[in-house]
Amino acid sequence: MYGNLILWPVFLQITLTLVVFLVLGKRKGQAIKAGDVDRKKAALDNSAWPDDVVKASNNIQNQFQTPVLFYVLCFAFLALNSVSATILALAWAFAISRLIHAYVHINSNYVPLRFNMFLIGTIILIAMTVFLAIGLTHL
DSSP states (O other): OOGGGGHHHHHHHHHHHHHHHHHHHHHHHHHHHTTOSOHHHHHHOGGGSOHHHHHHHHHHHHTTSHHHHHHHHHHHHHHTTOOOHHHHHHHHHHHHHHHHHHHHHHTTOOHHHHHHHHHHHHHHHHHHHHHHHHHHHTO
16 A cells, blocks of 8 residues: 555655765865865875865765665565555654754764764664564564
């Protein structure tokens, strides 16, 4: 009943990753134009960039950590035709938590809020994993 709807939070997460890539590119371009970076050093050491570039770069790395588990879980539920309203709500909650996490990370980088968003997302993934395991035992 909810099957293909799970692709919307997946789409949001993919879009978020692409937007952060664009933010990173813009910030790198601005840093180069302003002469704020030694390009030779920056080619080998990410910390040679200004802080706003490092924040976006670090967030890009984050987009290929827990979100990968999210993708696998969503596609597992879709493949098993077991996307319920609960799973759909969890998927949206995860994607929204990642959106907030990324916003905080690439802007203020206020660690307590960023950590809370990470924790919420991780708890959601654990819940989705438990629901998947329960569903697999009923196949």
